[in-house]
Amino acid sequence: MEQLAINGGTPVRTEPFPRWPVWGPEEEQALLDVLHSGRWGIGGTKVPEFEAAFARFHDAQYGVCVTNGTAALGIALRAAGVGPGDEFIIPPYTFVATATAGLALGAIPVFADIDPETYTLDPKSVESRITERTKAIIAVHIGGCPADMDALPDLARRHGLTLIEDAAQAHTASWRGRHVGAIGDMGTFSFQSSKNLTAGEGGIILTDDEELADRCWSIHNVGRVREGAWYQHESWGSNYRMTEWQAAILLAQMPRLEEQSARREENARYLGEQMSKLGLRPLTRDPRVTQHAWHLFIFRYDPQIARGASREEFVRAMRAEGIPCSVGYVPLYATNAVRRGTEDNLRWAGRDPSEIEELHRPCPVAERACYQESIWLPQNVLLGTKEDMDSIAEAAAKVLRLLEPESTPTG
Ligand SMILES: Cc1ncc(COP(=O)(O)O)c(C=O)c1O
Numbered sequence: 001m002e003q004l005a006i007n008g009g010t011p012v013r014t015e016p017f018p019r020w021p022v023w024g025p026e027e028e029q030a031l032l033d034v035l036h037s038g039r040w041g042i043g044g045t046k047v048p049e050f051e052a053a054f055a056r057f058h059d060a061q062y063g064v065c066v067t068n069g070t071a072a073l074g075i076a077l078r079a080a081g082v083g084p085g086d087e088f089i090i091p092p093y094t095f096v097a098t099a100t101a102g103l104a105l106g107a108i109p110v111f112a113d114i115d116p117e118t119y120t121l122d123p124k125s126v127e128s129r130i131t132e133r134t135k136a137i138i139a140v141h142i143g144g145c146p147a148d149m150d151a152l153p154d155l156a157r158r159h160g161l162t163l164i165e166d167a168a169q170a171h172t173a174s175w176r177g178r179h180v181g182a183i184g185d186m187g188t189f190s191f192q193s194s195k196n197l198t199a200g201e202g203g204i205i206l207t208d209d210e211e212l213a214d215r216c217w218s219i220h221n222v223g224r225v226r227e228g229a230w231y232q233h234e235s236w237g238s239n240y241r242m243t244e245w246q247a248a249i250l251l252a253q254m255p256r257l258e259e260q261s262a263r264r265e266e267n268a269r270y271l272g273e274q275m276s277k278l279g280l281r282p283l284t285r286d287p288r289v290t291q292h293a294w295h296l297f298i299f300r301y302d303p304q305i306a307r308g309a310s311r312e313e314f315v316r317a318m319r320a321e322g323i324p325c326s327v328g329y330v331p332l333y334a335t336n337a338v339r340r341g342t343e344d345n346l347r348w349a350g351r352d353p354s355e356i357e358e359l360h361r362p363c364p365v366a367e368r369a370c371y372q373e374s375i376w377l378p379q380n381v382l383l384g385t386k387e388d389m390d391s392i393a394e395a396a397a398k399v400l401r402l403l404e405p406e407s408t409p410t411g
Pocket residue numbers: 068069070071094095097098140166168169189190191192201202203
């Protein structure tokens with residue numbers, strides 16, 4: 001009799017999905033070139049070359065490479081003039097850095113809910129959270145899916161706010177045919193190990209605004225100015241410079257980006273169809289999303305399709321069948337880091353820490369996504385074959401057929 005792998009049965013698959021990252025002789029040569037150049041940091045050619053190439057690819061005029069995506073967000077916020085006591089609006093459904101980058105500046109994260117169909121910022125919810133203290137909005141292109149880049153720029157313009165795109169997960173993504181990153185005032189990317197373009201660590205800020213680009217450049221380079229003297233420090237900054245090693249790897253990785261993206265798009269479309277047939281609902285794609293970066297393949301689970309088995313039970317059973325899925329984020333306002341950081345910053349701004357209850361009002365859609373509904377598959381899975389996608393659907397069908405709930409669902 002057929003049995004689930006968690007109950008001792010044979011897993012649907014035992015072979016791994018495609019390796020990530022991908023590399024070849026190009027990366028080896030690029031690293032040797034840097035080694036032999038003797039210029040491993042400032043003064044090398046690879047960082048400026050990559051800044052120009054990535055900015056061009058992402059339809060932006062300027063790029064400033066930095067140490068990582070968290071630093072990129074912090075620098076962008078600071079370049080926008082966000083400082084102690086200022087509020088910035090973010091979704092709770094994102095990586096912790098979207099909040100902590102601003103907390104590090106003494107600013108206060110305020111949460112707006114996400115859209116139930118796309119999990120990106122709901123512009124109406126954002127509008128309801130704007131106060132006279134609001135300075136910026138961070139639109140997160142979650143899982144590689146662009147947020148509403150018609151409504152959010154319009155909202156930011158009407159209220160005189162800076163719009164930053166957190167595109168850490170969105171290399172190659174586009175909205176109405178324009179790559180994300182400089183649709184808002186600034187956009188930030190991460191090149192950390194899991195990302196669709198990676199050097200192990202790294203980040204970049206993109207913008208079309210020369211003044212913002214210069215401010216970011218200065219902040220990332222200990223307050224220097226572009227044509228200034230070595231010991232001329234004009235503003236507060238720190239050392240957030242990317243190394244030549246990272247830029248060399250990124251330059252070697254870039255030619256693979258479009259082909260990998262096309263493969264993810266094709267597989268995600270096919271997998272989405274297969275999962276939908278089983279009642280596992282992928283997020284909805286807004287027709288204005290002309291390219292989805294698919295850093296994550298996110299689908300929504302409903303216990304009713306598995307006799308009340310919880311999402312966690314489903315995920316455990318899928319993992320045992322050889323499918324590397326996970327449940328993803330908790331709402332950021334529920335993490336101790338963000339809660340404590342916000343209370344500290346309220347106190348330092350001379351405000352009552354109890355104001356946090358209003359600023360971090362629960363966001364029901366994000367709570368449902370985090371605690372009940374969402375399941376992730378990582379991007380490397382989508383670099384596989386059609387047969388790999390079939391094995392995911394096969395495992396899901398098997399689990400839905402055989403999983404017996406351990407506990408009575410609470411609703
Ligand atoms: C949405 C989002 N923002 C920011 C970051 C921070 O990037 P990094 O890990 O490069 O600091 C990440 C990455 O982990 C992310 O997923």
